[in-house]
Amino acid sequence: MREIISSLSAKLHSGEISSVELTKEYIKAIEASNESINAYVHTTFDAALEGAEIADKLLKTGNASALCGIPMTLKDNICTDGLLTTCCSKILDGFKPYYDAAVWEKLKAEGAVLLGKTNMDEFAMGSTCESSCYGAPLNPRNTAHVTGGSSGGGAAAVTANMAAYALGSDTGGSIRQPASYCGIVGLKPTYGAVSRYGLIAYGSSLDQIGPMTYSVKDAAIVFDAIKGYDRRDQTSKAFDYGNILEALNQDVKGKKIGVAEDFFEGIDPDMKAQIFEAIKLFEKNGAEIVNIKMPALKLALPVYYIIACAEASSNLGRYDGIRYGHRTASYESIDDMIFKTRSEGFGAEVKRRIMLGTYVLSSGYYDAYYKKAIVIREEINREFNDIFTKCDALIAPTAPNTASPLNFRGASSIEMYLSDICTVPINIAGVPAISVPCGKDAKGLPIGMQIIGKKFDEATILNMAYFYEQNSEDKVGIYEGGVRI
Amino acid sequence: MAVTKIEIEKLAKLSRLRFSDEELEKFTSEFDEIIAFADTINQSVEGGTDNIRSVGSELISFEELREDEVIPSLPNEKIVSNVEDKDGFFSVRRLVK
Amino acid sequence: MRYEVVCGIETHIELATNTKIFCNCTTAFGGDPNTHCCPVCTGQPGSLPILNKKVVEYAVRAGLAVHCKINNISHMDRKNYVYPDLPKAYQISQYDEPICEHGYIMLDSGKRIGITRIHIEEDAGKLIHENGYTYIDYNRGGVPLIEIVSEPDISSPEEAKEYAEKLQLIMRYAGISDCKMQEGSMRCDVNVSLREAGTKEFGTRTETKNVNSLNFIQKAMYAEIERQTDILEEGGIIVQETMRYDDVEDSISPMREKENSDDYRYFPDPDVIRFEIAQEKVEEIQKSLPELPFDKLKRYIDELELPEATARQMFRYRRVAEFFEEALAEGASVKNASNLITGTIYANMSIEEDKELFKVLITAKQFAGLVKLLDDKKINFKMAQSTLQQMLESGKAVEEYIKAEDMEGISEDDLTKLCQGAIDANPKAVEDIKAGKDRAINSMFGFIMKQSKGKADVKKAEAIIRELISKMS
Numbered sequence A: 001m002r003e004i005i006s007s008l009s010a011k012l013h014s015g016e017i018s019s020v021e022l023t024k025e026y027i028k029a030i031e032a033s034n035e036s037i038n039a040y041v042h043t044t045f046d047a048a049l050e051g052a053e054i055a056d057k058l059l060k061t062g063n064a065s066a067l068c069g070i071p072m073t074l075k076d077n078i079c080t081d082g083l084l085t086t087c088c089s090k091i092l093d094g095f096k097p098y099y100d101a102a103v104w105e106k107l108k109a110e111g112a113v114l115l116g117k118t119n120m121d122e123f124a125m126g127s128t129c130e131s132s133c134y135g136a137p138l139n140p141r142n143t144a145h146v147t148g149g150s151s152g153g154g155a156a157a158v159t160a161n162m163a164a165y166a167l168g169s170d171t172g173g174s175i176r177q178p179a180s181y182c183g184i185v186g187l188k189p190t191y192g193a194v195s196r197y198g199l200i201a202y203g204s205s206l207d208q209i210g211p212m213t214y215s216v217k218d219a220a221i222v223f224d225a226i227k228g229y230d231r232r233d234q235t236s237k238a239f240d241y242g243n244i245l246e247a248l249n250q251d252v253k254g255k256k257i258g259v260a261e262d263f264f265e266g267i268d269p270d271m272k273a274q275i276f277e278a279i280k281l282f283e284k285n286g287a288e289i290v291n292i293k294m295p296a297l298k299l300a301l302p303v304y305y306i307i308a309c310a311e312a313s314s315n316l317g318r319y320d321g322i323r324y325g326h327r328t329a330s331y332e333s334i335d336d337m338i339f340k341t342r343s344e345g346f347g348a349e350v351k352r353r354i355m356l357g358t359y360v361l362s363s364g365y366y367d368a369y370y371k372k373a374i375v376i377r378e379e380i381n382r383e384f385n386d387i388f389t390k391c392d393a394l395i396a397p398t399a400p401n402t403a404s405p406l407n408f409r410g411a412s413s414i415e416m417y418l419s420d421i422c423t424v425p426i427n428i429a430g431v432p433a434i435s436v437p438c439g440k441d442a443k444g445l446p447i448g449m450q451i452i453g454k455k456f457d458e459a460t461i462l463n464m465a466y467f468y469e470q471n472s473e474d475k476v477g478i479y480e481g482g483v484r485i
Numbered sequence B: 001m002a003v004t005k006i007e008i009e010k011l012a013k014l015s016r017l018r019f020s021d022e023e024l025e026k027f028t029s030e031f032d033e034i035i036a037f038a039d040t041i042n043q044s045v046e047g048g049t050d051n052i053r054s055v056g057s058e059l060i061s062f063e064e065l066r067e068d069e070v071i072p073s074l075p076n077e078k079i080v081s082n083v084e085d086k087d088g089f090f091s092v093r094r095l096v097k
Numbered sequence C: 001m002r003y004e005v006v007c008g009i010e011t012h013i014e015l016a017t018n019t020k021i022f023c024n025c026t027t028a029f030g031g032d033p034n035t036h037c038c039p040v041c042t043g044q045p046g047s048l049p050i051l052n053k054k055v056v057e058y059a060v061r062a063g064l065a066v067h068c069k070i071n072n073i074s075h076m077d078r079k080n081y082v083y084p085d086l087p088k089a090y091q092i093s094q095y096d097e098p099i100c101e102h103g104y105i106m107l108d109s110g111k112r113i114g115i116t117r118i119h120i121e122e123d124a125g126k127l128i129h130e131n132g133y134t135y136i137d138y139n140r141g142g143v144p145l146i147e148i149v150s151e152p153d154i155s156s157p158e159e160a161k162e163y164a165e166k167l168q169l170i171m172r173y174a175g176i177s178d179c180k181m182q183e184g185s186m187r188c189d190v191n192v193s194l195r196e197a198g199t200k201e202f203g204t205r206t207e208t209k210n211v212n213s214l215n216f217i218q219k220a221m222y223a224e225i226e227r228q229t230d231i232l233e234e235g236g237i238i239v240q241e242t243m244r245y246d247d248v249e250d251s252i253s254p255m256r257e258k259e260n261s262d263d264y265r266y267f268p269d270p271d272v273i274r275f276e277i278a279q280e281k282v283e284e285i286q287k288s289l290p291e292l293p294f295d296k297l298k299r300y301i302d303e304l305e306l307p308e309a310t311a312r313q314m315f316r317y318r319r320v321a322e323f324f325e326e327a328l329a330e331g332a333s334v335k336n337a338s339n340l341i342t343g344t345i346y347a348n349m350s351i352e353e354d355k356e357l358f359k360v361l362i363t364a365k366q367f368a369g370l371v372k373l374l375d376d377k378k379i380n381f382k383m384a385q386s387t388l389q390q391m392l393e394s395g396k397a398v399e400e401y402i403k404a405e406d407m408e409g410i411s412e413d414d415l416t417k418l419c420q421g422a423i424d425a426n427p428k429a430v431e432d433i434k435a436g437k438d439r440a441i442n443s444m445f446g447f448i449m450k451q452s453k454g455k456a457d458v459k460k461a462e463a464i465i466r467e468l469i470s471k472m473s
């Protein structure tokens, strides 16, 4: 598995290539492939080239960071000063924030080069990216299939070498699941590890920004750059991670790995076999496998939808056509304007979730749904806490399936929700998890293995993922388009 | 709990959304399915929730709160940069002409 | 039928912090539209609230000042409703875990009006309806408020006014707000219902929103009681609705409800972590509270033995009371100090607000210097008044105006000379006195006082004049 960031960084630092040259390569790749892949919804090539020039100057000083001059992309829900940020929703049509998200501020300061904003499910609500108002991106591994979602555009861009890395956001699996569908690495950090300032909220108590990369080492480099306390996000935390990159090279001997049957219920047998083979690899290298039970897990999905939708219904109230984004063309009163604007601006899935959220918070239903969901959330937290007294990490599938074909409609309206079953418990508990490629299914589609850690212990899961990546065969393979590195 | 069309209409109003009759019909049946799914949590929690506060367990101490120090606000051009400017105000036409 | 009035008041008070409740924008009044704004207080996507420490401290101060129990742990909730002045479509407020609960305010009658709770919340922006447009200014959006909710213990418009007035004074003393009702930094929502005298059950209540003066509270309540009484007498039913009081017409009418159901879907704001204020900190705040106004009033009357009317004129204004007490500490006497304040100093302050601000050029110490001369009878009251007036205009100390020799009074010889001068200057008065018109002597006193700079003893002067006149002829 190639480490794109480290190898590009080496070339940039040695002067073998300049950031401007590299950026032009990526722009070329995007121009060649984006029309078919639809990974980018807004490109920012002018800003990218300007950024590259600044990066080249920084590189010349000799103390530039590993991310300096490296072209990358942000999910379309991460605010960028003066650049379109639309959450792939008609309601944010034309919206240009006048402030940078904390993560972009940090990366920009290190000389990162922003190629554009990538496709996503509208307001990050979805698991296929098909609810994007710009249409779904295609999975570069097999363009008849979805990328997964909601950070599907970022996954596609990285997979197809149209960006060295991407930042996504993960509320119920939105980084990990598309990473697994596209055969790349996706890290959802601990809730509070990365500032949410400038991330357009979906479910505020669950949302977290994280890297989507070609390799585990790349993920570690990017995570290292974006983590940390930010005064503008009261839920962010200061935590001393020490040297994360050094942590990658630890061995796994003596590590206790928890495996809960509950995570494997009803998943594809091929997938199960692949992941158990990976577990065996750890065992062979001295890790201890601990069988555990997580009875509250089956409730995680309804709890997730209740909490996420409740928060979303409130978070999305502000899109009223008054201060930014879409406003309906004709109306009879302010109230009429708001109703029309929202009805025109939001897509079906967003409306569905707003309505569900309104329902579970409304008088008479609050106790039965929202409050109970909070109770179970606490129970799930306790289960995770308990498990992490016995284990260093948990291994589970990232998703119960591989990428579905485009326009695939399940039997019921909750079918899509079920594909989040393995990822949402992690957001509910606020713990970190990483998805790493773990072979392919019979159709040749990538499988993702999820490694889950305790709060603020990204080091352990990155280390385990790195170990697996280095010690297993490269089962996914390299995409043969995009920028040749 | 089955949801009636009237309830859906009430939710739509609270959500500031309008649906056509057709959409509403579709929505009502979908909603039942989703609510049934959400209802699975009801079978699992025993007893009432009266003594439960619906807040997380995390706490921040008074001392850690933000200090009351002014940081200059942003220029008005930025604040209203995403709307048609009306002398520095946000505005909505109120009367039909 | 006889009806009993049941009234509870919700009071919103703007806290005098430097910055808004969730961002570092200034709370300064005025400014061009949308210039005290940032992504947070205009509800931009991706922005997050950061709770202001001072807001929590002030809310605790307010609570302690009205004998509330302080909840050491408290959290913010979202109150969801859509209105253009509310940029996030929710107000961050407190619902089931307010920062203060269970306080009271004591009326003069000794009756306690319970305070259910005090909670923290954010103010909305301002809407201006003009030329067929609604213009929105978010400068006030996010200004911190506390909402003080009373128990329905108020039984008359007079009690309502007294409650609000006391609350206003107490909060000013607590130093958390200027509580200016006209400017909106204190506004009252008055809930009124009627029930048959002697019954227990509450009637349906109405809420008159944003009443902006103490007198209007009383008037609005009278109007509403009358309206409800009329309806009930005619066998009608009171509808629970929001009323508006028109102070020009002195009339009350239902407000056109915005299309809002009151299902606010409160839930804990996930962006603002539940916060804890340690008991030691609460105690520290308690200690930092000044003597509260009604304790002060009682002390002025009972211990300082001030006449009640004077005491009431003094305690109302925190800065006046401070000035007064500082002068006392410098050795001034209670009687002379209070009389000079309510006489001379107040004469310069025609409106309430001047007394509230109490901007005087002299220090309490300088003031005490003057009062002590009066106390020691080195000058008379009249002279003290005129000197004080000069001091207030110049800000200079008493020594500038009264020299040592001025205080020695005037010698018998000099006084006789002055009296002779008065006689020479007023031949007409002399004639009148001779003719038995005694009051004519007054015109001579003015001359003498002016020449002696007020130092002459009038009684002595009268005796001398009479003697001089009797020697004439």
Ligand SMILES: [Mg+2]
Pocket: C093, C121, C147
């Ligand atoms: Mg309120």
Ligand SMILES: [Zn+2]
Pocket: C020, C023, C024, C025, C036, C037, C038, C039, C040, C041, C042, C142
């Ligand atoms: Zn602000």
